[in-house]
Amino acid sequence: MRAPRRVARAGVAAALSLVLLAGCGGEEDAADGTVTLDFLSLAWQSESVAAHKSLVDAWNAANPDVRVRYVQGSWDNVHDQLLTSFMGGEAPDIIHNDASDLTDFANGGYLADLTGLLPEELLADIPRRSWDTTTYEGGVYGVPFLQEPRVLIANTRLLAEAGVRTPTADRPWTWGEFEEVAARLTRDTDGDGDTDTYGVAWSMKEPVSQSVNLSLSTGGRIFHREDGENVIRYDAADSTVAELVHRQVNEDGTAPDSSLGMSGSDTLPGFFADRYAMLPLNFSFRQQVAQQAPDGFEWSVLPMPAGEGGGGAAQGVAPQTLSVAEDAEDRRAAAEFVAFLTRPENAVELALGDWMLPTGETALADPSLDTAEHGWRTGVELTAHLRPSPVLGVRGYPEWKDKIATPAFQEYYRGALSLDELRERLTDDGNRVLDRYQR
Amino acid sequence: MSAAPTPAKAPRARRARRAAGRAGQYVALACYLVFLAFPLVWLLSTSFKSPQELASIVPTWIPREPSLENYRLAFEAHPLARSALNSLLVAGSAALISVAVAVPAAYVMVRHRSPVSRAGTAWILISQMFPLVLIIIPLFLILRNLQLINSLPGLVLVYVVWNLPFSLWMLQGYVRAVPPTLEEAAAVDGAGRLRTLTGVVLPLLAPGLVATLMFSFVTAWNEFFFALVLLKSPERQTMSVILTHFVGAEGVADLGPLAAASFLATLPSLLFFALLQRRLVNGMLAGAVKG
Numbered sequence: 076m077r078a079p080r081r082v083a084r085a086g087v088a089a090a091l092s093l094v095l096l097a098g099c100g101g102e103e104d105a106a107d108g109t110v111t112l113d114f115l116s117l118a119w120q121s122e123s124v125a126a127h128k129s130l131v132d133a134w135n136a137a138n139p140d141v142r143v144r145y146v147q148g149s150w151d152n153v154h155d156q157l158l159t160s161f162m163g164g165e166a167p168d169i170i171h172n173d174a175s176d177l178t179d180f181a182n183g184g185y186l187a188d189l190t191g192l193l194p195e196e197l198l199a200d201i202p203r204r205s206w207d208t209t210t211y212e213g214g215v216y217g218v219p220f221l222q223e224p225r226v227l228i229a230n231t232r233l234l235a236e237a238g239v240r241t242p243t244a245d246r247p248w249t250w251g252e253f254e255e256v257a258a259r260l261t262r263d264t265d266g267d268g269d270t271d272t273y274g275v276a277w278s279m280k281e282p283v284s285q286s287v288n289l290s291l292s293t294g295g296r297i298f299h300r301e302d303g304e305n306v307i308r309y310d311a312a313d314s315t316v317a318e319l320v321h322r323q324v325n326e327d328g329t330a331p332d333s334s335l336g337m338s339g340s341d342t343l344p345g346f347f348a349d350r351y352a353m354l355p356l357n358f359s360f361r362q363q364v365a366q367q368a369p370d371g372f373e374w375s376v377l378p379m380p381a382g383e384g385g386g387g388a389a390q391g392v393a394p395q396t397l398s399v400a401e402d403a404e405d406r407r408a409a410a411e412f413v414a415f416l417t418r419p420e421n422a423v424e425l426a427l428g429d430w431m432l433p434t435g436e437t438a439l440a441d442p443s444l445d446t447a448e449h450g451w452r453t454g455v456e457l458t459a460h461l462r463p464s465p466v467l468g469v470r471g472y473p474e475w476k477d478k479i480a481t482p483a484f485q486e487y488y489r490g491a492l493s494l495d496e497l498r499e500r501l502t503d504d505g506n507r508v509l510d511r512y513q514r
Numbered sequence: 515m516s517a518a519p520t521p522a523k524a525p526r527a528r529r530a531r532r533a534a535g536r537a538g539q540y541v542a543l544a545c546y547l548v549f550l551a552f553p554l555v556w557l558l559s560t561s562f563k564s565p566q567e568l569a570s571i572v573p574t575w576i577p578r579e580p581s582l583e584n585y586r587l588a589f590e591a592h593p594l595a596r597s598a599l600n601s602l603l604v605a606g607s608a609a610l611i612s613v614a615v616a617v618p619a620a621y622v623m624v625r626h627r628s629p630v631s632r633a634g635t636a637w638i639l640i641s642q643m644f645p646l647v648l649i650i651i652p653l654f655l656i657l658r659n660l661q662l663i664n665s666l667p668g669l670v671l672v673y674v675v676w677n678l679p680f681s682l683w684m685l686q687g688y689v690r691a692v693p694p695t696l697e698e699a700a701a702v703d704g705a706g707r708l709r710t711l712t713g714v715v716l717p718l719l720a721p722g723l724v725a726t727l728m729f730s731f732v733t734a735w736n737e738f739f740f741a742l743v744l745l746k747s748p749e750r751q752t753m754s755v756i757l758t759h760f761v762g763a764e765g766v767a768d769l770g771p772l773a774a775a776s777f778l779a780t781l782p783s784l785l786f787f788a789l790l791q792r793r794l795v796n797g798m799l800a801g802a803v804k805g
Contacts, residue, residue, distance in 0.1 A: 113746065119762040121591050146748055149758035159743045163654035165663055281764060338765045348571040363766065367569035
C-alpha cells in the first residue's frame with residue numbers, strides 16, 4: 076500500500092508545483108506610463124511575419140512611449156477570437172483582418188471610426204474605391220492596405236503548344252474565348268479515350284466569394300441596394316460565370332469535376348503534372364507555385380477573362396485591413412501606428428512578404444513591383460479593375476454564405492441542382508436571412 | 515465423400531485450426547496497427563519532404579531527399595519550445611487537479627446513491643452536450659472578473675472544469691468495480707472513510723487513475739479554442755494555438771513546417787502515454803489479484 080500512497084503524494088506535489096509554475100508571469104503592468112498596444116497580425120508566411128515584426132521593431136525604436144506588441148493570430152479563427160474578445164472587453168488594440176468582417180463588427184460598435192485620425196497623405200494615396208470597402212454608414216473602420224485579384228495561373232508550355240493568344244491586362248480573353256481556349260487545351264494525349272489534360276481546374280471548396288466577385292465582369296453583383304435595404308437577386312448577368320463553370324464541368328468536359336471539392340492548394344500537384352493547364356487562383360497563390368514548382372516548370376500569370384458588354388475586367392475584392400478597437404488604450408496612437416505601417420515604403424515591404432498588392436498608388440508604382448517576374452506587373456495592371464466586393468457592407472452575408480450559398484453553389488457546379496433551383500435557393504432563402512438582419 | 519477423422523488426426527486438425535485462427539488474429543492486429551500508425555508515419559514522412567516533393571502528384575512514403583529544413587523553418591517562424599512548455603504546464607496541472615478532485619467525488623457518487631447523486635450523474639452527462647460557443651463568452655466574462663484572462667492558471671481552471679465531468683464519469687466505473695466487501699473489512703478493522711479511500715480504494719483504482727490522467731492530459735494538450743480566446747500574450751500561447759499560425763487564408767498552409775511542428779506536438783502525449791502505460795498494466799494486474 077505504500078507505493079500507491081507515495082505516488083499519490085508525488086502527484087499532489089507535482090500538481091502544486093505545476094500550478095505554481097503555471098502561475099509564473101502574470102500580466103505585466105505598464106507602471107511607467109508607457110502605452111502598450113497589442114497588434115493582432117494575421118501574417119503567416121515567414122517573409123510576411125518577418126516584415127511585420129521588423130516594422131513593429133522599427134516603430135518601437137522610434138516611439139518609446141507607445142510600445143506595440145506583436146500578437147500572432149490566424150485567419151482560420153480570427154472571427155470567433157475577435158467576437159469573444161470584443162464582447163469580453165479584452166480585444167487587441169490594432170486588428171489585422173479582411174474587409175468582409177468589418178461590417179458586423181462596426182455595426183456592433185467594436186471598431187473605432189478612424190475619420191479624423193488618419194493623415195491626409197494616406198487618405199489621398201489610397202483610391203476611393205478601396206476606402207469604400209471599409210466604409211460603413213459614413214464611418215471608416217479600417218485602412219485597406221493589401222489586396223489581390225483573382226488571376227489565371229497557366230502552364231506556359233501547354234499554352235504555347237496549343238497556339239493560343241496570350242491575354243494581357245489590356246486585352247484579356249473574353250469569357251467566350253476562355254471557353255474555346257480551355258477546349259483546345261483539353262487533350263487525350265495517350266489516345267485511351269480518357270482526358271489527360273483539362274483546360275482548367277475550378278477549385279470550388281469555397282465557391283461563394285469567387286462566384287460573387289467574378290459576376291461583376293458580366294454586369295452582375297448579386298447583392299443590390301433597394302429602398303435602403305440589401306436584396307439578393309440572381310439574374311442572367313449574375314449567373315453568367317457560374318453557368319460557364321457548370322458547362323465546363325458537366326457538358327464540355329474541359330474542367331474536371333474532381334477539382335470542385337478542392338482548395339486552391341490541392342490543385343497544384345495536378346497543375347505541375349500537366350493534368351490541368353490553367354488554375355483560377357488568388358494572386359498570392361503565386362508564392363506556393365514559385366516554391367513548389369518542379370525545376371524547369373514554366374508558368375505565367377494571366378488576367379481573368381472579361382465580360383462582353385458587361386463589367387469588362389472588373390472583379391470584386393475584399394482587401395486586408397488594419398482597424399483600431401473602440402476600446403483601444405490609445406486610439407490616436409493606434410491610428411498613428413496603422414498610418415506608419417501603411418506608409419508607401421512599408422506597404423511595399425508587406426506586399427512583397429505576402430505576395431499581394433498594396434492599395435496605395437505610390438506603393439503600387441514602386442519599381443520592385445514593376446517586374447514581369449512571377450507576374451507582379453500583371454497584378455499591378457489589374458488593380459485598376461478591382462472593385463469593392465458586393466458582399467461588403469451586407470449584414471448577414473456570413474450566414475447566407477455558410478448556410479445557403481456554399482451548399483447551393485457546390486450542388487449546382489456538381490450538376491445536382493438546376494439553375495432555377497440555384498436561383499431559388501440563393502434568393503428566396505437568402506433574402507429571408509438578410510431580412511432578419513435588417514429588421 | 516470424406517472419411518471421418520481418426521482420433522489421432524483430430525488433435526492435429528484442432529491445432530492447425532487454432533494456429534490459423536491465431537495467425538488471422540495477428541494479421542488483423544497488424545492491419546489495425548498500420549491503420550492507427552498511418553497518420554503519424556505520414557506526418558513524419560511529410561516533415562522531411564521538400565516543397566516540390568510535397569506538391570508532387572505521386573506521393574512518396576520515403577522522402578527522396580530528406581532534410582531537416584522544415585524543422586528549422588518551424589522553429590525559426592514560431593516559438594515552438596516555449597509553447598510546448600506552456601502546454602506541458604497547463605495540461606499536466608489540469609490533468610492532476612482533475613483527477614484529484616474527481617476521485618473523492620466519484621467515490622461518493624458510487625457509494626452513497628441518492629436522488630442527489632443520480633441527478634448529479636445526469637447533470638454530468640448533460641453538461642457534456644453544451645457547445646463551446648455557448649459557454650465561451652460567459653466564461654470569458656467570469657475569468658475577466660477573476661483577473662484570470664491571459665494567464666495560464668486561468669486556462670488550467672477552465673480545463674479542470676471542462677475535464678471534470680468525463681473524469682468523474684470514467685472513475686465512477688472503476689470505483690464501482692472495487693468490491694464493497696474490502697471496504698467493509700477495513701471498517702471492521704477500524705479504518706475511517708478517508709483511511710478507507712486512501713488505503714484501500716485508491717490502490718485498487720490505480721489503472722483508472724492512470725487512464726483518467728491520460729485522458730485529461732491529452733484533452734488539455736490538444737484543446738484549441740479556449741487557449742486561443744483566453745491567452746492574449748504570445749509568450750503564453752500553447753502548442754495547439756501556435757500550430758494554426760502555419761495556416762493562411764482559404765486553408766493555404768505552410769505544409770512542411772506545419773508537419774514538422776505537428777509531429778513535435780504529438781511527442782509529449784506519446785511520451786506521457788509510454789511512461790504511464792506500465793503503471794496502467796501493473797495496476798490492472800494488482801486489481802486482478804486483489805479482486
